Amino acid sequence: MYTILVANPKGGAGKSTLSTQVAGLLAQTKQRVVIMDLDKQQSATNWLARRPASLPRIMAWNEDTDMEELRAFAPQWMIIDTHARLRRADRTYLLSRANIVLVPVNPSVFDIEATAKFLLKLHQDPNVKSGKVAIGMVGSRTDSRTRMAQELHSFFQRSGLPVVLYVPDSVVYPQCARDGTSIYDLPRNRTEQQLEAWQPLVVWLRGQIARIREREAAGATPTPSAEPGVVPVA
Numbered sequence: 001m002y003t004i005l006v007a008n009p010k011g012g013a014g015k016s017t018l019s020t021q022v023a024g025l026l027a028q029t030k031q032r033v034v035i036m037d038l039d040k041q042q043s044a045t046n047w048l049a050r051r052p053a054s055l056p057r058i059m060a061w062n063e064d065t066d067m068e069e070l071r072a073f074a075p076q077w078m079i080i081d082t083h084a085r086l087r088r089a090d091r092t093y094l095l096s097r098a099n100i101v102l103v104p105v106n107p108s109v110f111d112i113e114a115t116a117k118f119l120l121k122l123h124q125d126p127n128v129k130s131g132k133v134a135i136g137m138v139g140s141r142t143d144s145r146t147r148m149a150q151e152l153h154s155f156f157q158r159s160g161l162p163v164v165l166y167v168p169d170s171v172v173y174p175q176c177a178r179d180g181t182s183i184y185d186l187p188r189n190r191t192e193q194q195l196e197a198w199q200p201l202v203v204w205l206r207g208q209i210a211r212i213r214e215r216e217a218a219g220a221t222p223t224p225s226a227e228p229g230v231v232p233v234a
Helices: 015-028 043-049 066-075 090-099 111-125 149-158 173-179 188-217
Strands: 001-008 033-037 056-061 076-081 101-105 134-142 163-168
Touching: 001 015, 001 090, 015 033, 015 043, 015 056, 015 076, 015 101, 015 134, 015 163, 015 173, 015 188, 043 056, 043 076, 043 173, 056 066, 090 111, 090 163, 101 111, 101 149, 111 149, 134 149, 134 188, 163 188, 173 188
Parallel strands: 001 076, 001 101, 033 056, 033 076, 101 134, 134 163
Antiparallel strands: none
16 A cells, blocks of 8 residues: 655645545546545545545545445555644654655745755654655645745755645635545546646656555565555555
């Protein structure tokens, strides 16, 4: 099972939007996806509750989840939507289980400053140092015409980390949040520009799958499933 950790210490950075959209992307490609919602606001959980039954299924993984049902579902991907203030011990534990970390950042000086400190902590983690965990930066609600978007781009360049996505500032995302959908569930004529913007993330994720498989083929220790008995992807 591949695990994507969506994290940033700043509230309102777009973690739940990113988590639900990535889950929708994977589900539409016939992947079996679960969301573990650690945010106290439970935005991703509420999104799942509103998700139409006609769409590809995405399971919630929480204290109320039927573990037998989860094992039968055999998830291939887990998306972890974290809360803003992860304790060090929690961060260390989650990074030990993750393959990928996505860090969404708003084009705001406060968000940039908070994220810079967070990245320093990530780089100190042994799982990141060893290359087991890859980090991808995401610009949230960006309008390339604004000065702050340019400053966000400069910050990303200074970080030396790959920028895998700029999420355009669009009304489609609040609408998806309301309806329990993702841009991948909607008619293409409504989301063509959004789908084009997300394509770099799709390409990057494919590269990360290849990286993980190469590490496993070379004898690296596989990332443990968060729950014994969950069938990992082949």
